[in-house]
Amino acid sequence: MRPFAYVSAPDVDTAVRAIAEQPGAKLLGGGTNLVDLMRQDVERPTTVVDISSVPLTGVDELPDGGLRIGALVRNSHLAAHPLVRTRFPVLAQALLSGASGQLRNMATVGGNLLQRTRCLYFVDGAAACNKREPGSGCDAIGGFHRGNAVLGTSEHCVATHPSDMAVALAALDAVVEAQSVRGTRRIPLVELHRLPGDTPHLETVLDADELITAVEVPASAVAATSRYRKVRDRASFAFALVSVAAALDVEDGAVSAVRVALGGVAPKPWRAYEAERVLTGAPATEESFRAAAEAELADASGLPGNDFKIELARRTIVATLRQLRVEGGAA
Amino acid sequence: MVEVQLRVNGTAHRLELDPRVSLLDALREHLGLTGTKKGCNQGACGACTVLVDGERITACLALAVQYGGREITTIEGVAHPLQQAFVRTDGFQCGYCTSGQICSALGMLAEVEAGAPSAVTEHLAEPAVALTDAEIRERMSGNLCRCGAYNGITDAIRETAGVPS
Numbered sequence: 158m159r160p161f162a163y164v165s166a167p168d169v170d171t172a173v174r175a176i177a178e179q180p181g182a183k184l185l186g187g188g189t190n191l192v193d194l195m196r197q198d199v200e201r202p203t204t205v206v207d208i209s210s211v212p213l214t215g216v217d218e219l220p221d222g223g224l225r226i227g228a229l230v231r232n233s234h235l236a237a238h239p240l241v242r243t244r245f246p247v248l249a250q251a252l253l254s255g256a257s258g259q260l261r262n263m264a265t266v267g268g269n270l271l272q273r274t275r276c277l278y279f280v281d282g283a284a285a286c287n288k289r290e291p292g293s294g295c296d297a298i299g300g301f302h303r304g305n306a307v308l309g310t311s312e313h314c315v316a317t318h319p320s321d322m323a324v325a326l327a328a329l330d331a332v333v334e335a336q337s338v339r340g341t342r343r344i345p346l347v348e349l350h351r352l353p354g355d356t357p358h359l360e361t362v363l364d365a366d367e368l369i370t371a372v373e374v375p376a377s378a379v380a381a382t383s384r385y386r387k388v389r390d391r392a393s394f395a396f397a398l399v400s401v402a403a404a405l406d407v408e409d410g411a412v413s414a415v416r417v418a419l420g421g422v423a424p425k426p427w428r429a430y431e432a433e434r435v436l437t438g439a440p441a442t443e444e445s446f447r448a449a450a451e452a453e454l455a456d457a458s459g460l461p462g463n464d465f466k467i468e469l470a471r472r473t474i475v476a477t478l479r480q481l482r483v484e485g486g487a488a
Numbered sequence: 489m490v491e492v493q494l495r496v497n498g499t500a501h502r503l504e505l506d507p508r509v510s511l512l513d514a515l516r517e518h519l520g521l522t523g524t525k526k527g528c529n530q531g532a533c534g535a536c537t538v539l540v541d542g543e544r545i546t547a548c549l550a551l552a553v554q555y556g557g558r559e560i561t562t563i564e565g566v567a568h569p570l571q572q573a574f575v576r577t578d579g580f581q582c583g584y585c586t587s588g589q590i591c592s593a594l595g596m597l598a599e600v601e602a603g604a605p606s607a608v609t610e611h612l613a614e615p616a617v618a619l620t621d622a623e624i625r626e627r628m629s630g631n632l633c634r635c636g637a638y639n640g641i642t643d644a645i646r647e648t649a650g651v652p653s
């Protein structure tokens with residue numbers, strides 16, 4: 158690991174000033190991604206601004222029944238929160254399906270959103286990777302890309318965003334609040350991450366000196382009947398091949414409200430607007446679920462090693478909606 | 489160098505550390521507490537699990553300077569019936585993963601005690617969870633055992649938690 162200057166920030170103001178003043182600075186939350194990548198020489202901050210003891214650790218109820226979640230809330234604490242478990246079970250399930258018990262105790266909400274891809278070549282200094290080194294090429298496309306994306310990719314990068322939590326937040330219309338020395342702004346979670354295009358090294362719309370302070374999840378009746386379903390190579394402690402966050406309300410046999418988002422298949426948490434459009438008002442049947450899944454994956458394109466994900470995603474969408482219809486939500 | 493006060497197993501230590509030093513290396517190399525093991529150094533195996541204020545974490549992905557003033561417990565500070573249970577149930581062979589397994593299991597049992605759900609918990613809204621074998625295995629998935637002593641580990645945890653098999 159390269160040497161760096163260490164700054165411990167007691168509050169947000171100190172932290173945002175420190176990252177504004179030091180162009181090579183990085184924020185340190187739980188460290189479970191940043192420390193790992195610094196050790197592998199992928200991240201090379203000259204200054205590390207430690208925000209792990211900044212008191213943005215509240216999970217507060219908003220007047221309308223939504224939630225305001227501090228950026229430093231640990232993943233395990235958020236998953237165990239009674240309001241999350243009862244009103245937004247998809248979020249609790251997504252968090253609990255990520256990483257391990259130890260890592261969830263360390264990982265913060267802000268760090269989880271901004272974790273980097275698990276593409277094998279991104280962490281391999283000997284490989285070509287446009288994300289790590291712009292213009293160097295992409296060794297995943299002709300290489301081992303079983304875990305890579307099938308939606309929203311470009312010829313320059315086919316990496317996925319690995320977060321489970323973010324997929325649930327995308328389905329829940331969450332809003333991210335970010336602060337810098339210039340002030341505070343709010344960004345819909347579905348607009349936080351960018352698609353790679355020809356600049357895969359630019360991953361979010363945040364500026365380098367912005368700090369995520371909170372995530373707000375608006376009140377949602379349909380969210381009470383929600384689930385997260387994760388398909389992976391092992392039963393536990395593995396990243397998603399495909400995951401589905403979904404919420405479903407049915408009235409008189411027809412879909413009255415629905416939310417769907419996909420993980421493991423795209424460079425960002427993928428809100429399945431097309432599937433939702435097909436489903437809304439349609440009979441809550443297997444045929445509609447399949448039609449919605451087909452519509453969402455219509456533009457998907459895989460590589461030889463990962464095109465199985467396209468059908469897997471369709472089937473996982475159908476299975477999740479069926480489970481919501483038959484068994485209800487995870488609460 | 490950064491000055492940090494680490495409280496480990498009830499004793500305070502004042503250390504001058506390069507900020508790159510992980511909590512794991514601080515424990516092993518600077519304090520001589522080699523009971524905590526280094527397996528992957530990437531958060532993936534759980535051999536380095538310690539308790540911080542009673543919560544389990546992987547010490548390899550923690551920078552020591554982040555944990556000043558917190559109450560750190562390593563295997564050297566643990567005296568618990570779970571350790572006897574591991575011996576009784578053959579919860580280990582080479583023993584390399586064992587200190588991590590034990591610290592992790594103690595943290596896990598406290599999580600269950602507090603009613604925290606897991607990915608296999610069926611009804612998330614229920615405030616209490618029954619510690620089935622499926623729950624134990626899911627909750628312990630952050631600890632790998634190359635010797636494959638998983639059945640013994642599960643038995644030891646189940647016994648200690650007082651759950652009939």
Ligand SMILES: Cc1cc2nc3c(=O)[nH]c(=O)nc-3n(C[C@H](O)[C@H](O)[C@H](O)COP(=O)(O)OP(=O)(O)OC[C@H]3O[C@@H](n4cnc5c(N)ncnc54)[C@H](O)[C@@H]3O)c2cc1C
Nearest residue numbers: 186187188189190191255256265267268269320321369531
């Ligand atoms: C072995 C292993 C398995 C894993 N499995 C999964 C999995 O199955 N599913 C899953 O979703 N995740 C998984 N993860 C990833 C894990 O969830 C993330 O590493 C974690 O959520 C990151 O949070 P952190 O607080 O530790 O981030 P850090 O490592 O502290 O930071 C990550 C990035 O976010 C930036 N940052 C942190 N906080 C803020 C903030 N408030 N504002 C602005 N920038 C910020 C940092 O500068 C850094 O660039 C796994 C990780 C490991 C090591």
Ligand code: SF4
Nearest residue numbers: 276286287295314315
């Ligand atoms: S897919 Fe993206 S992250 Fe992976 S090697 Fe190609 S450019 Fe790098």
Ligand code: FES
Nearest residue numbers: 527528529534548
């Ligand atoms: S050494 Fe820390 S998890 Fe493997």
Ligand code: FES
Nearest residue numbers: 581583633634635
């Ligand atoms: S006992 Fe040998 S690795 Fe677990």
